Structure formats: structure tokens, C-alpha cells
Amino acid sequence: MINIILHGCSGHMGAVVTDIVAADADIQIVAGIDAVDLGNRKYPVYTDAAACREAADCIVDFSTAKAIDALLDYAVSRSLPVVLCTTGLSEEQLQKVQDSSAKIAILRSANMSLGVNLLLKLLKQAAATLSPAGFDMEVEEMHHRRKVDAPSGTAIALAEALNEGAGGDYTFTYDRSQRRAPRDDKEIGVSALRGGTVVGIHDVVFAGQDEVIEFKHTAYSRAIFAKGAVQAAKFLAGKEAGMYDMADVIG
Numbered sequence: 047m048i049n050i051i052l053h054g055c056s057g058h059m060g061a062v063v064t065d066i067v068a069a070d071a072d073i074q075i076v077a078g079i080d081a082v083d084l085g086n087r088k089y090p091v092y093t094d095a096a097a098c099r100e101a102a103d104c105i106v107d108f109s110t111a112k113a114i115d116a117l118l119d120y121a122v123s124r125s126l127p128v129v130l131c132t133t134g135l136s137e138e139q140l141q142k143v144q145d146s147s148a149k150i151a152i153l154r155s156a157n158m159s160l161g162v163n164l165l166l167k168l169l170k171q172a173a174a175t176l177s178p179a180g181f182d183m184e185v186e187e188m189h190h191r192r193k194v195d196a197p198s199g200t201a202i203a204l205a206e207a208l209n210e211g212a213g214g215d216y217t218f219t220y221d222r223s224q225r226r227a228p229r230d231d232k233e234i235g236v237s238a239l240r241g242g243t244v245v246g247i248h249d250v251v252f253a254g255q256d257e258v259i260e261f262k263h264t265a266y267s268r269a270i271f272a273k274g275a276v277q278a279a280k281f282l283a284g285k286e287a288g289m290y291d292m293a294d295v296i297g
Contacts, residue, residue, distance in 0.1 A: 048073040048283050051102045051126070053117055054109030055091055056080035059131070062272040063106060073276060076100040081113070095120040102126060103283035106275050111135050118146045127151035127282045129275050131158055133199060144289065151285040155292040156203035158274035162248070163292035165263050166207045169250060172259070173211030181254040182229060183208045183216075188239035188247040196238035204250055205234045 050067070054060050055078030064087065067075050077100040078091040085091075092098040095116060105121055106129045107114075114132055121128045127150055130143065143152060155163065173183065185208070187201040197220065209216045219233045229235075246265035251258060265271075274292060281295045 048104065048280055049076045049100075049102045050074070050279050051076065051098060051100065051105045052078045052089075053095075053105055053107040054080055054113070054132070055087060055089075056082050056084045057108060059108035059268060059272060062269050063108060063275060066269065066272050066276055070276065073280060076102055079117075080109070104129060104279045106279050107131055108272075108275070111139065114139050115142060118142055122146055122149050125150060127285060128153070129278045129282055130154040131271065131275050147289045148287060150287050151282050151290060152288075153278050153282050153290040153292070153294070155274075155278075157200040158271040158278065158292060159263075159265065160274050160277060160292070160296060161270065162200060162203075162263055163274070163296050165248075165250075165261060166203060167293065167296065169204060169207045169261065170211035172252065172261070173208045176252045176254065176259070177208075177212035177216075179254065181252040181259075183212070184235040184237075184251045184253065186237045186239070186249045186251070188241070188244050190243050190245065191241050193240060196240065197236050198238065198246070198248075200246065200248055201236055201238065204248060205236050208234055208250070 052060055052063055052075050067073050075089045077089055077098050078087055079095050079098055080091060081093060083091040083093055104127045107117060108131045111132060111134045114135060130152055185201050185204050187198050189198060205218050216232050216234050219235050245267060248263045250261040278295050
């Protein structure tokens with residue numbers, strides 16, 4: 047049995063993780079940490095991390111960027127691995143994550159979905175074969191109308207996977223509206239759509255001479271990110287200090 051502490055337990059993703067863990071016989075939440083205790087969790091919830099002393103194998107984090115510094119200090123003080131799912135970290139915080147990984151195991155990924163991370167692996171293989179054959183590569187993503195950043199972190203991760211598979215000498219093009227020139231052989235186009243309540247759609251296109259190959263991932267709910275985080279916690283428990291990502295989980 048894997049015991050976890052859920053950081054950000056009172057938020058929407060905290061509720062999703064709570065439900066997923068409740069249905070999994072191999073893992074349990076022994077405590078939660080959040081700025082607010084809603085009083086609706088079956089495990090103890092602490093508004094002050096220092097008061098949480100339950101024995102655990104790992105921390106799963108779905109919180110906010112402003113809570114990450116204190117979380118890392120707490121995790122290091124207790125030698126607890128962290129599955130870090132919070133996004134939007136500053137450069138200083140990313141450096142603190144890196145520094146903390148010298149003392150504890152930290153798993154951080156641009157997207158916690160198992161499907162997306164398998165797609166990243168497949169794209170590297172596809173790019174290694176198709177880019178030398180002259181295929182152009184494009185990434186398009188769509189998210190709900192309230193998403194403020196564009197392109198998504200996942201779209202950038204997909205483009206980076208393509209670039210890595212293709213040899214690493216490609217550049218990313220985010221906007222062609224101000225340019226009147228043919229497509230460059232060494233560019234990867236990345237475009238973003240926003241509208242409605244779309245959780246996340248990512249399309250990758252390999253366009254060659256007289257043929258097109260497409261990879262597509264559609265997220266129908268945010269539960270896929272919670273499921274990935276639970277799998278990551280099972281993987282990370284007991285691991286040595288260092289930086290890990292979802293590629294390590296899927297193998």
C-alpha cells in the first residue's frame with residue numbers, strides 16, 4: 047500500500063484525485079494540505095504543512111504556484127518524494143525544484159496524462175523516420191476559452207519531442223501572419239485555438255509528398271491528469287533523489 051499526502055486537496059483537482067485514490071486498492075491518502083479545509087474529506091486536512099506529521103511515501107501536488115516554495119521546504123525537511131503537478135512556476139521556483147531534487151525525488155511533467163506522454167515517445171520515433179524523408183511537422187492545440195496562455199505547455203512539449211526526434215536543429219514558428227515567404231524546411235509550426243469548454247485537443251501533422259500522417263490526443267476531462275499523477279506516485283515512492291518525468295513512468 048502506497049501512502050500519499052495530497053497537497054492542494056481542497057481544489058477541483060484535489061477532489062478528482064481523492065475520488066480516484068478511493069477506488070484504488072493499492073494507494074491511499076493519509077492526509078491533505080491546503081490553505082482551506084472544506085471539512086468534506088475523509089482524511090485529516092492541515093492548513094499548516096508543519097502540523098502534518100502522518101507517515102507517507104510520497105506527496106502529490108495539485109495546488110498553486112505561490113504554495114510551491116513552502117511545499118518544497120516541507121518535502122525536503124521530511125525527505126518525501128513529490129509528484130509536482132502545479133504549472134506556471136517562475137524561473138526562480140524552477141531552480142528551487144532543481145536544487146531540491148538533489149535531496150529528494152521529484153517528478154515533474156508538462157502533462158500528467160499517460161496518453162500524452164506515450165504520444166511524446168511515439169512522436170520522437172516518428173520524427174526520426176519522417177523528417178529525413180522531407181515531411182513537414184505541425185502542432186495544433188485547442189483549449190477552453192478561459193485559458194490565458196498560448197500555445198499550451200503540452201503543445202510546446204510535443205514540438206520539442208518532434209525537434210529532438212528530428213535531430214534538434216528545428217525552430218518553432220508561432221505566427222505566420224506577418225511573413226510572406228514559403229515554409230522553411232527546418233521549422234515546426236505551433237498554433238493555438240481557444241473556445242468553448244474544450245479540456246484539451248492536440249493534433250500533430252506530418253505532411254509529406256502526397257501523404258499525411260496525423261497523431262491526435264483528446265482530453266475529455268481533467269481526470270486523466272489525476273490518474274497520471276496517481277500512477278506517478280506509485281512509481282516515485284522509494285525512488286532515490288533526482289528529477290523524474292512521466293516518460294520514466296511509462297518506460
